[in-house]
Amino acid sequence: AAKIPFRLHHKQALLTFEDEEVAQRLTKMEKHTVKLEHTVDVKVVPFTLGMGVRFELSVTISGKKIHVSEIPELPIPEDWMRDKLELNFYKTEQGGGGEIENVTYDKQSRTAVITFLRPGASKNFVGWTEYPFFVNGSCYRLSVTPEFDAHLKNFQTILLTEIQEMGEGEESLQDMIEIHFQKPSNGGGEIENIKYVSKGAMCVCFEE
Template sequence: MSSDEDFSLVPDDHLSNTLKKIQKEIERLKVEQRTLEEDKQFLIDAKNSNVKFTQDFQKAAEDVKKRIETTKRTQAVTVRKVQEKLAGLKQEQMKLKMEISETVKELDYTDETQKSLKQQTEVSTAVPEKKVVFKGEMADGTHAPGFDIQPRVVYPMEEGTALITFEEEQVANKLLALKKHEVQLGDCSITVQAEPVQFLVPTDVSMDTNVCPRRVLVSNLPKSESTERILDKLEIHFSKTKNKGGEVDEVVLLEDSGNVVITFTDNNIASVLTNTPMHEIEIERGKKHKVKVTPFLNGEITLLKTGTTSCSRTVLLTGIPAVMDKDSLQDLLEIHFQKSTNSGGEVDAIVYNPAGERTLAVFEEDSPQTE
């Protein structure tokens, strides 16, 4: 077979169409390529834009961070200054509070001082009148006592003991130094022991006093009338409103001073009466007597200090047996200790408490020895 028989000829129309199709596909691909290139460029531009935006954002973020840190530092400085100022204001407030407290204390102290001075003024008028005379004795004002209290101690004696007081202190000291003493009692003798007499006495007493609103103290009473009559007349007089009085609750005589305490049911009577110290009361018809009306003081002990004291002229004799009657034994003890040969001396007082009896000895202030 020849070569011409192996190939068939393609019509020209078919080839032309095929070429057109290829050319059209190429055109399409070119358009698609251009679109892709445009998309690529768009993406590249978008990427570059995003990179720039990111860089700008990072820079802006850094700037914001710096501004925030600067603001924080500024705020910290401001807060510290405010805190320092607040601390200063608190210190100033505390200082002002302390000053106010001190001022209040001073005002309270001033009020208390005024009340105390007022009470002292009232106290000075509340003491019944007594006649006094200056005898030339001087005292340091800083140590002068506010009240003169006479010491009085009640001493319970034990059984089989005696208290003996000598006129001279050295006699008591001599007996105490010897301690044991043999006392001759007729045909027999006894041995007694000399001991010092010691007890607690007040050394410092402080009292708070206040004027009672319902009571008055009446002094300068007549001596010639009976107590019952005086009490009745006082109650009648001071219960009348025309005498600036009121309803009387109680009328009591103070036995130690001879003055009278009148208690009213109302609180405002006492202050009115004490504004006029002297009052005339009618004891008998047509016979009047002036009495003094002063505030009545209520007292409360706020400080009491005690100390041990010894009797310089008194000796306690112990170990005394009941060998005879009380009076005879007491006389023999006095006779024995009055003799200088027995180391004794002049006896000022003696009391003997035998077994089975109860005796209370009263000690009072020792009077100064006169030369």
């Protein structure tokens, strides 16, 4: 596996948690006060290794949206076409999804995105390669696919900056930080790894 270097500067610390949600929760909280023998203020910033790093991609069916293509070109206004698409996909007797929240129609690309009110409605259209579209007495065949939601799973790592030292040694302050961020009452959780730099800088390598 390729090694990706990250430069850790003085008064910074890297913490890697077992649970990704802990890292995300702490990043949202941003400012933290570490209290043990002394009080130390620290700032949490999102941790990134830069472009080109591969992340795990999670893809799921959205449950409420479908993507429609091959919509026929008809001599009618765009809002009429939106209404006809809404009516067509609303009809449950032909396998439709029921009440519709929104229709986004693009005349140029002959595509649309239909958003249903009911969660899971888009699953009615899984397996449909062609869907009947009745308009002006004619029946056309539309290509229908469920819309997919994709998100990148982030690292379980946070970067602490602006660590204000109060005379503690590097090892002692690292222990203070670790104890603080392990406590669920502080929004923390189980820590896999921690590295704090009090002076100078060091290079930390991550495996891609």
